[in-house]
Structures are given as C-alpha cells and as structure tokens.
Amino acid sequence: MTIGIIGQGLAGTALAWQTHWAGHEVxxxxxxxxxxxSWVAAGLINPLVLKRKRLVQGAADHLACMQDFYALVEKTLGLELFYPGSIHEVLPDITAEKTWDELALSPSFDAFIGPAKPLHHSQLVGHKQAEVRGSARLRVTRYLTESRAFFSQHHHLEALNVESIEVLKNGQFELNTSCTVDALLLAEGYPGKWTQAFFGPLPFAATRGEGLRIAWEGAPIVDALHKNVFLLPEGDGSYQAGSTYAWDALEGPVTAEAREDILQKLRTWFDQPVEVLDQWKGIRPTMQDRQARWAWHPQHHRMGFLNGLGSRGALTSPLLSQKLLADLMP
Ligand SMILES: Cc1cc2nc3c(=O)[nH]c(=O)nc-3n(C[C@H](O)[C@H](O)[C@H](O)COP(=O)(O)OP(=O)(O)OC[C@H]3O[C@@H](n4cnc5c(N)ncnc54)[C@H](O)[C@@H]3O)c2cc1C
Incomplete structure (x- = not known):
C-alpha cells in the first residue's frame, strides 16, 4: 500500500517509520x-510534569514504546539519537527536598523519583539535585533531518505544501492534483488545516514557547537540569534555556519579554552574567484537555490523523503513531 503522510514533525516522522517497518511505501x-x-523542541522525554509534580498519563507505556522505537531508528540509521544522561531536578532548599522525597512514597511516582544527592555543580545556587528516572533527551534536529534523508532516499519526500486533497471514487486520495496514495495520514501540527477541514474543529489551546541559547564563563554543566526553567547543555559550551508558555499572540517574532523572563529565572541559578547567543520560538499543538487526538475518518476509511502532542511529542509520538496504525495494518 502507498501511504501519504502530510507533515514531517515528530508525529509525521513516527508515522513514517511505523509504516516503513510495516512494509508500506511512504x-x-x-x-x-x-x-x-518539532524543529525548536528541546527533545526532553520526561515522564513527570515537574512544575506541577504530576505524572504524564500512561508514562510507563510511553517510555517502554519510545525506547524500542528510537533504538530501532538508531539501528536503521547507524546513529546515536540521544544526549548522554537524564534530567535532574534542582532542589533549591530543604523544603523542596522534602516535597521531592514525599513524591517517591506515592506508588505511581516511585519508579521515576531518584534520591536527592549533593548538587554536582558548584557554580550553581542550590541545595541538592535528584534524577528523574527514565527521562532522556532526544537530539530532535538530528532525528528529523536524518529521517528526512532516509525517506528521501528509500521512499518519496516532497518538500512542498499540500494545497489540495481530493477523495477519489475508488477511495484513494489525490494530493496537489498530481500524486495518488492509497491511504492518507495527516500529521500537520498546529493549526492542522486539512485535519480540521476533514474531521471538524479540533479543541486547540496552542501555546507559544520561546527559549534562549546562552553561554557563560565557567565550568561546564553536564546534566540536563530543571528548576524554574530547563538548562540543557548542547555539548559545545552553549546551553538551551527555557522555555516560556503563552496562550495569546501566538504568531510574531521573538519578544524582549520572554527573553527577560528566562534571564530573570536564570539569575536565581547563578550570579554570573550570561551571554545570549540566540532566541527562538515555536507553537506547541496543545489541546484544551492536554490529550492528544488520533482517529480514522468515519467515511474515508483510509484517512487518519495524529495531532495535539502538546509539549510531549518526543515521548508520545512513538506509541500514539503505533496506536493509530494498529487499526489500518494487519
Ligand atoms: C519551545 C518549545 C519547546 C518544546 N520542547 C519539547 C521537548 O523538550 N520535548 C517534547 O517532547 N516536546 C517539546 N515541544 C513540543 C513539540 O515540539 C511538539 O509536541 C511536536 O513538535 C508536535 O509535532 P507535530 O509533528 O504534531 O507538529 P509539527 O512539529 O508542527 O510538524 C508539523 C509539520 O507539518 C508540516 N505541514 C503542515 N501542514 C502542511 C501542508 N499542508 N503541507 C505540507 N506540510 C505541512 C509543517 O510544516 C510541519 O513541518 C516543544 C515545543 C516548543 C514550541
């Protein structure tokens, strides 16, 4: 079967790998x-919502699936796709340490809560740090660009906008009046023009996120750290810091407010001045209830979609793409 996929972000790339492994033409x-x-995603794979001290729904299933999924992609591409190490929560004081230790007493959390240990990084203000067990960090741009190269070489990749979709009488789909596919998967992210046209309105509560790439003088930090923001070593002496959450003014260039917000939070981490090398922004395709959506079309049986991955696309796209395709594939 020839399967068309619109969108090659985290959702579309996961769908493409699953259809490739199932023996279809992509x-x-x-x-x-x-x-x-996806291009600006920090790549964090985190079973916990650290700010609210909540567990991501289905965290254990997502982690198990994503490990097998990315391991197979790594094997196929012959590449490392993860940064070394896991995420650590910085515990600024004894109260934060107590809250963290209490989480470990909850049976649903205990698998993910590492013990509080002395802060590894003497240049940081803080009390202790603790590992989020099972967490990881995907090298997203490498994963996306290398997957893109693979699908260009072994299947077909069209670097263009899909401007028309026609459902043919035999159930196939014609895209841009020139390309015919047997099944069509929509993985458009926000705002999901074709998904909303065929499946009706999606309950988006999309959030804008901004982040900084920074550097400073001093000993390197090796762990991916979280306190009031994430501080993530890039391995070249620079760090990603962020990101912000905003529900209004989704479009438009990066803002001075977001930059100052992140820098102000970083001032609670260490006293040194930081140099801002770059600033970036993106729109998370979040739904109002924070639940992703996937479905097959009630009339056009071979049209499906996956959207609403919110801020968890790296963690959830492997399992959700598998769930969607389970209904199509033998
Ligand atoms: C600042 C920020 C930080 C983030 N950090 C993380 C993180 O650390 N970990 C994590 O898991 N997630 C993170 N996320 C969330 C993550 O980015 C999303 O969950 C994920 O990218 C959604 O993937 P997607 O494939 O659904 O959408 P997208 O990544 O938006 O991909 C959709 C693709 O479809 C293409 N497309 C759409 N319509 C058409 C069309 N008609 N024709 C052709 N192409 C089309 C678009 O060009 C795009 O390439 C972050 C997001 C932001 C904004």
Whole structure:
C-alpha cells in the first residue's frame, strides 16, 4: 500500500517509520522543517510534569514504546539519537527536598523519583539535585533531518505544501492534483488545516514557547537540569534555556519579554552574567484537555490523523503513531 503522510514533525516522522517497518511505501509531504514546532523542541522525554509534580498519563507505556522505537531508528540509521544522561531536578532548599522525597512514597511516582544527592555543580545556587528516572533527551534536529534523508532516499519526500486533497471514487486520495496514495495520514501540527477541514474543529489551546541559547564563563554543566526553567547543555559550551508558555499572540517574532523572563529565572541559578547567543520560538499543538487526538475518518476509511502532542511529542509520538496504525495494518 502507498501511504501519504502530510507533515514531517515528530508525529509525521513516527508515522513514517511505523509504516516503513510495516512494509508500506511512504510518500511524505512537508513544506519545511523550520516551520514546525518539532524543529525548536528541546527533545526532553520526561515522564513527570515537574512544575506541577504530576505524572504524564500512561508514562510507563510511553517510555517502554519510545525506547524500542528510537533504538530501532538508531539501528536503521547507524546513529546515536540521544544526549548522554537524564534530567535532574534542582532542589533549591530543604523544603523542596522534602516535597521531592514525599513524591517517591506515592506508588505511581516511585519508579521515576531518584534520591536527592549533593548538587554536582558548584557554580550553581542550590541545595541538592535528584534524577528523574527514565527521562532522556532526544537530539530532535538530528532525528528529523536524518529521517528526512532516509525517506528521501528509500521512499518519496516532497518538500512542498499540500494545497489540495481530493477523495477519489475508488477511495484513494489525490494530493496537489498530481500524486495518488492509497491511504492518507495527516500529521500537520498546529493549526492542522486539512485535519480540521476533514474531521471538524479540533479543541486547540496552542501555546507559544520561546527559549534562549546562552553561554557563560565557567565550568561546564553536564546534566540536563530543571528548576524554574530547563538548562540543557548542547555539548559545545552553549546551553538551551527555557522555555516560556503563552496562550495569546501566538504568531510574531521573538519578544524582549520572554527573553527577560528566562534571564530573570536564570539569575536565581547563578550570579554570573550570561551571554545570549540566540532566541527562538515555536507553537506547541496543545489541546484544551492536554490529550492528544488520533482517529480514522468515519467515511474515508483510509484517512487518519495524529495531532495535539502538546509539549510531549518526543515521548508520545512513538506509541500514539503505533496506536493509530494498529487499526489500518494487519
Ligand atoms: C519551545 C518549545 C519547546 C518544546 N520542547 C519539547 C521537548 O523538550 N520535548 C517534547 O517532547 N516536546 C517539546 N515541544 C513540543 C513539540 O515540539 C511538539 O509536541 C511536536 O513538535 C508536535 O509535532 P507535530 O509533528 O504534531 O507538529 P509539527 O512539529 O508542527 O510538524 C508539523 C509539520 O507539518 C508540516 N505541514 C503542515 N501542514 C502542511 C501542508 N499542508 N503541507 C505540507 N506540510 C505541512 C509543517 O510544516 C510541519 O513541518 C516543544 C515545543 C516548543 C514550541
């Protein structure tokens, strides 16, 4: 079967790998990775919502699936796709340490809560740090660009905007009046023009996120750290810091407010001045209830979609793409 996929962000790339492994012909359509939320994603794979001290729904299942999924992609591409190490929560004081230790007493959390240990990084203000067990950090841009190269070489990749979709009488789909596919998967992210046209309105509560790439003088930090923001070593002496959450003014260039918000939070980490090397922004395709959506069309039986991955696309796209395709594939 020839399967068309619109979008090659985290959702579309996971769908493409699953359809490839199932032995189908893949035709990927993506108008440009730099336009995707996935391109700016920090790649954190985190079973905990650290700010609210909550567990991601289905965290254990997502972690188990994503490990097998990315291991197989790594094997196929012959590449390392993860940064070394896991995420650590910085515990600024004894109260934070107590709250953290209490979480470990809850049976649903205990698998993910590492013990509080002395802060590894003498240049940081803080009390202790603790590992989020099972967490990891995907090298998202490497995963996306190398997957893109693989699908260009072994399948078909069209670097263009899909401007028309026609459902043919025999149930196939014609895209841009020139390309015919047997099944069509929509993985468009926000705002999901074709998904909303065929499946009706999606309950988006999309959030804008901004982040900084920074550097400073001093000993390198090796762990991916979280306190009031994430501080993530890039391995070249620079760090990603962020990101912000905003529900209004989704479009538009990066803002001075977001930059100052992150820098102000970083001032509680260490006293040194930091140099801002870059600032970036993206729109998370979040739903109002924070639940992703996937479905097959009630009339066009071979049209499906996956959207609403919110701020967890790296963790959830492997299992959700598998769930969607389970209904199509033998
Ligand atoms: C600042 C920020 C930080 C984040 N950090 C993390 C993180 O650390 N960990 C994590 O898991 N998630 C993170 N996320 C969330 C993550 O980015 C999203 O969950 C994920 O990218 C959603 O993937 P997607 O494939 O659904 O959408 P997208 O990444 O937006 O991909 C959709 C693709 O479809 C293409 N497209 C759409 N319509 C068409 C069309 N008609 N024709 C052709 N192409 C089309 C777009 O160009 C795009 O390339 C972050 C997001 C932001 C904004």
């Amino acid at each position: 035709r990927l359509f993506d108008r440009g990775l730099h336009l995707s939320a």
